[in-house]
Amino acid sequence: MLALSWQNAFCQTHRYRKECKRSQHLFGGKSDFTLHGLWPQPRNRVYCGVDRQFVTADRYKHWNTLPEPKMTPQTKAALVEVMPGVSGNLHRHEWIKHGTCYGTDAERYFQDAVALAKSIRQSAVADFFRKNEGKRIGIERLRTLFDKTFGRGSGKRVEMRCKGGLITELWLHLGSGGSNLSKALLAGTPVHSRCRYGIVDRAGYGR
Numbered sequence: 001m002l003a004l005s006w007q008n009a010f011c012q013t014h015r016y017r018k019e020c021k022r023s024q025h026l027f028g029g030k031s032d033f034t035l036h037g038l039w040p041q042p043r044n045r046v047y048c049g050v051d052r053q054f055v056t057a058d059r060y061k062h063w064n065t066l067p068e069p070k071m072t073p074q075t076k077a078a079l080v081e082v083m084p085g086v087s088g089n090l091h092r093h094e095w096i097k098h099g100t101c102y103g104t105d106a107e108r109y110f111q112d113a114v115a116l117a118k119s120i121r122q123s124a125v126a127d128f129f130r131k132n133e134g135k136r137i138g139i140e141r142l143r144t145l146f147d148k149t150f151g152r153g154s155g156k157r158v159e160m161r162c163k164g165g166l167i168t169e170l171w172l173h174l175g176s177g178g179s180n181l182s183k184a185l186l187a188g189t190p191v192h193s194r195c196r197y198g199i200v201d202r203a204g205y206g207r
Contacts, residue, residue, distance in 0.1 A: 002116050002172040002181075003036035006129060007084065009166040009201035010034070019084035031130050031203050033120050035083040036169060037094040038113040040101040048101040058096050063089035066096050069106035079110050082117045102177065115179035120170075124149045133202045137167070139193045150182045156190035160198060167198035 008031050011020035047055050057065045069091060071079070080086045091110070099109040120126060128145055143155025161169040175187025 001039045001041060002113075002174055002184075003039065004033040004117060004120055004170045004172070005036050006167055006169065006201060007032060007034045008133070008203050009163070009168045012166060012201050012205060013163050013168060015205070017085070018088040019086075019090075031133060033117065033126055033129070033170070034085070035079075035113055035117040036085075036090075037098055038102070038109065038116065039098045040103075045101050046097050050096055050100055054096055058093055061093075063093045066092035068092060069095040069099065069110065071107045071110055075107055075110055075114070078114045082114055082121065104177075112177065112179045116172075116174075116181050116184070119179075119181040120172075129200050132200045134200065136197055136199050138197045139195070146185070151186050154182065154185035157185045157188040159191050159193040160195040162195035162198040165199055166201045167195070 011017070014020055047058075054066055057063075066089065079091060083091060085091070094113075095106050095109065099106060102109045102112075104112075125142075125145055128142075139158075139160050142160065143158055146155035146158050147153065157173040157175075159171040159173065160167055161171060171191075172181075172185060173188040173191045174181075174184035175189065176184050178184060
């Protein structure tokens, strides 16, 4: 499953996070989706082959004590672009908890995650969110847009996550690994979205 945050809403609801205190998304920057994580399924498939001390540290959110995932400088730079949470060591948490179960090394895991995130950031879906900032949209309208953008049926694999009336994340239920979002979505399992309507948050605190 690919979890993407609408950064405006994420920071609206997580003002204490390091990336939100310095985020350019909030004050004049380009509103966009950011990478939360790429999670192998089922949801309880976590911490594969991870030392107990790191599992404990992760669960207590001591992410700064977790080992740095091994990746090239190019991949790290690409990750920083789509995952502001790197400043708070989110990538260390995501690798230890989820990436270790992906079946590849950290380099490939993050390459795939970045490519999938960019597929959304560079798509009509991100444009639609930017054009509708401050407005209330529904899941069916969003799913229709996914069908047009990534192939008929892909929208059924999209789940909206909301908090306080704001759309905070999109969870894309993929059916395979790899970085081709259209193929992965169409291979996924249709999902119910508990959040049916939500507001696309504007940049900056307050609405």
